[in-house]
Amino acid sequence: MMVSREYRNILGLNRRNQEYIRPYNSPSAKNIADNKVLTKKILARENIKTPEIYKLIKNKQQLKFLDWDSLPKSFVIKPNKGTGGNGILVFYGKRKGETAWIRSNGQAMSKRDIVLHIENILEGRFSMSSKSDIAIIEERIKTDSLLKQYSYKGVPDIRIICFNNVPIMGMIRLPTKRSNGTANLHSGAICTGIDIATGITTYSMHMSPKSLMSDIYEEIDSTIDLRENKKLSGIQIPEWDEILKIALICQRASKLGYVGVDIALDREKGPVVFELNARPGLGIQVANRTGLRWRLEKVKGLEVKSIKHGIRVAKNLFGGEIEESIEAISGRKVVNIQERILLFHNTEDEKKKPKTEVCTAFMDTGILTSRIVKSWANRIGYLSTVEFFDSLNVPKSFKSFKEAQEYIDNNLKRLTLDSNVKRIAKVIEGEEITIRPVIEIKIKISGEIKNIETIIVTDSIYPVVLGKNDLKGYLIDTSKTFK
Amino acid sequence: MDYSSFTLWILENGVSRQILELLVAITLLATIVSVSRYILGSKTYGIYAPIILAIAYSYTGLRYGLAITVIVIFTTLFSYSFLRKIRMHYITRIAINYCLLSVVLVLVFLIINRYGFGLDNMANIPPLAVISIAALSDFFITSYVRKRVKTSLMTLAATIFVSTIGWFVITRDVISSYIINNLWIVPLLILTNLLVGQFKGLRVKDLARFTTIVSQKDNDGK
Numbered sequence: 001m002m003v004s005r006e007y008r009n010i011l012g013l014n015r016r017n018q019e020y021i022r023p024y025n026s027p028s029a030k031n032i033a034d035n036k037v038l039t040k041k042i043l044a045r046e047n048i049k050t051p052e053i054y055k056l057i058k059n060k061q062q063l064k065f066l067d068w069d070s071l072p073k074s075f076v077i078k079p080n081k082g083t084g085g086n087g088i089l090v091f092y093g094k095r096k097g098e099t100a101w102i103r104s105n106g107q108a109m110s111k112r113d114i115v116l117h118i119e120n121i122l123e124g125r126f127s128m129s130s131k132s133d134i135a136i137i138e139e140r141i142k143t144d145s146l147l148k149q150y151s152y153k154g155v156p157d158i159r160i161i162c163f164n165n166v167p168i169m170g171m172i173r174l175p176t177k178r179s180n181g182t183a184n185l186h187s188g189a190i191c192t193g194i195d196i197a198t199g200i201t202t203y204s205m206h207m208s209p210k211s212l213m214s215d216i217y218e219e220i221d222s223t224i225d226l227r228e229n230k231k232l233s234g235i236q237i238p239e240w241d242e243i244l245k246i247a248l249i250c251q252r253a254s255k256l257g258y259v260g261v262d263i264a265l266d267r268e269k270g271p272v273v274f275e276l277n278a279r280p281g282l283g284i285q286v287a288n289r290t291g292l293r294w295r296l297e298k299v300k301g302l303e304v305k306s307i308k309h310g311i312r313v314a315k316n317l318f319g320g321e322i323e324e325s326i327e328a329i330s331g332r333k334v335v336n337i338q339e340r341i342l343l344f345h346n347t348e349d350e351k352k353k354p355k356t357e358v359c360t361a362f363m364d365t366g367i368l369t370s371r372i373v374k375s376w377a378n379r380i381g382y383l384s385t386v387e388f389f390d391s392l393n394v395p396k397s398f399k400s401f402k403e404a405q406e407y408i409d410n411n412l413k414r415l416t417l418d419s420n421v422k423r424i425a426k427v428i429e430g431e432e433i434t435i436r437p438v439i440e441i442k443i444k445i446s447g448e449i450k451n452i453e454t455i456i457v458t459d460s461i462y463p464v465v466l467g468k469n470d471l472k473g474y475l476i477d478t479s480k481t482f483k
Numbered sequence: 484m485d486y487s488s489f490t491l492w493i494l495e496n497g498v499s500r501q502i503l504e505l506l507v508a509i510t511l512l513a514t515i516v517s518v519s520r521y522i523l524g525s526k527t528y529g530i531y532a533p534i535i536l537a538i539a540y541s542y543t544g545l546r547y548g549l550a551i552t553v554i555v556i557f558t559t560l561f562s563y564s565f566l567r568k569i570r571m572h573y574i575t576r577i578a579i580n581y582c583l584l585s586v587v588l589v590l591v592f593l594i595i596n597r598y599g600f601g602l603d604n605m606a607n608i609p610p611l612a613v614i615s616i617a618a619l620s621d622f623f624i625t626s627y628v629r630k631r632v633k634t635s636l637m638t639l640a641a642t643i644f645v646s647t648i649g650w651f652v653i654t655r656d657v658i659s660s661y662i663i664n665n666l667w668i669v670p671l672l673i674l675t676n677l678l679v680g681q682f683k684g685l686r687v688k689d690l691a692r693f694t695t696i697v698s699q700k701d702n703d704g705k
Contacts, residue, residue: 004697007690007693010693012686014682014684014686018683086629112570125628217692289696291696
């Protein structure tokens with residue numbers, strides 16, 4: 001049987017255990033990662049946010065005297081030394097007039113059943129090596145609004161594998177209906193690779209529900225069981241650099257040489273560390289469609305001076321290969337938030353090669369129609385149109401959009417006498433409602449020539465601002481990584 | 484049977500042939516489990532369960548052993564699925580499961596005694612072998628509590644698969660006689676385990692697991 005050479009780049013369980021976990025993760029460091037309370041304490045010293053602990057229940061006596069009324073409506077119960085997400089209960093609210101709390105599936109769980117669950121935690125039913133454990137009642141993370149769109153009920157978490165103070169690989173795990181709102185890949189959550197340089201999502205996989213063998217993945221393009229399924233590639237993970245920084249601080253604090261840091265994005269708190277994993281799984285390679293082994297070997301023995309240095313090393317070493325295929329995988333072109341574009345002169349002679357002007361355009365998804373500033377419209381041959389419109393004695397401002405629309409309706413013929421004026425748009429300029437002419441101009445952006453409708457505005461920092469109508473099919477790179 | 488001088492010396496100095504055979508079988512079985520874990524990637528319920536199961540099968544015969552295994556697992560699956568809905572402590576739940584399992588096994592023995600089902604010799608199976616197989620229930624529940632049913636069943640299937648290989652190896656007279664007479668194989672097995680313990684390559688299961696990455700890269704290269 002021919003085994004592909006590509007397998008050489010992949011990290012298997014045997015090598016992970018022998019070359020990375022055993023030599024680089026000391027028993028005391030592993031103890032920190034395996035103990036959630038200890039992890040929280042150590043990370044608090046570094047000012048790293050973790051979910052706030054409401055109650056710690058160490059024995060049945062404490063459970064007996066637990067003040068249930070002091071608990072907030074939503075909270076999480078988890079074993080201190082649990083593994084693989086076992087024994088975790090998430091409550092989203094309290095049932096009115098009852099001592100029962102509502103779970104992600106909408107079912108209520110009575111206090112009696114919760115007590116039994118906590119007793120099972122205390123007996124060590126969910127903990128490593130089945131030893132007696134502590135039950136943690138902690139804050140429920142409220143998912144960031146961007147990531148919430150891609151997950152079914154639960155909290156998506158971002159895993160960063162760090163080695164030798166360098167973030168090696170990242171992925172985001174998105175809860176699905178099949179995973180019952182948990183971010184556990186074995187239960188059916190989606191794993192999506194993240195380009196380490198940009199924080200943009202790349203490929204997505206999930207464990208095939210049909211496969212008999214566990215750990216066999218199937219590629220997917222979009223979310224699978226949401227009301228409106230969304231494309232998974234090309235999502236810019238918010239606060240990416242901060243996430244990488246936090247992952248490296250966690251590694252330094254825990255003294256784990258090889259670690260998987262699980263971070264969630266809270267709507268109010270920002271990045272919050274869920275847990276540290278001293279034996280992170282290898283599915284991250286499938287999500288990123290590349291092996292961990294070559295990446296780990298590249299940074300082995302490197303002298304990394306600081307956290308910033310570690311991030312720089314990662315971006316330089318591992319950022320290049322995915323960015324080239326971002327356009328291919330997402331089917332969209334990447335443009336910077338400020339992109340140099342070509343403006344074609346307005347010419348009536350079609351045989352003559354039109355003159356062009358280079359300018360900086362700003363990508364603004366907050367507006368619909370693109371805009372061009374008056375001086376640049378004049379410059380590319382729309383001087384007569386601008387002069388014509390200025391001569392119309394249009395009121396400088398309107399009290400409301402309704403009033404502006406009425407004015408347009410009553411004067412449409414007069415306002416659009418110039419052949420270049422396609423229509424009249426209502427815009428807010430300098431906090432005033434006004435009406436402006438819309439013209440069609442020809443531009444070249446990211447190698448593509450296109451005709452776009454633009455509103456001639458009197459004032460703008462940028463010569464051209466491209467709005468939503470003309471940004472379909474583009475990914476906006478806010479970090480200027482690609483160019 | 485002719486023994487080598489070393490084997491003969493052992494047998495004449497307080498070690499019975501049965502004990503020696505069993506102990507040698509354990510070395511073989513342990514090696515089979517470690518090879519299947521680290522080379523094949525087959526995850527079993529630890530090392531103890533497949534060894535005990537293989538030895539139990541060697542006493543019951545594979546057909547009877549597998550039949551009891553199936554009964555044990557189905558009973559456990561059904562009883563635990565039912566018991567988990569009742570509010571009680573974990574150990575009491577396991578205890579009830581064992582009670583039910585004992586009742587079911589007695590019933591099965593009675594039914595087989597009456598109808599046969601091709602398992603006519605069931606009554607002559609050594610009781611300790613039956614109990615050893617019944618202990619699988621505990622391993623299964625421990626896994627079932629922590630993981631999903633599918634994962635637990637996959638681990639169970641792997642355990643039975645490895646045990647069956649083990650049963651096959653230790654019940655071949657040629658193999659057991661050869662090892663009994665060539666006890667130098669035991670240090671060889673230790674050496675094999677040392678080598679397997681150093682193995683850093685991909686497990687066979689890993690090859691399947693990461694095939695999507697490799698096939699994609701290979702396609703990119705074309």
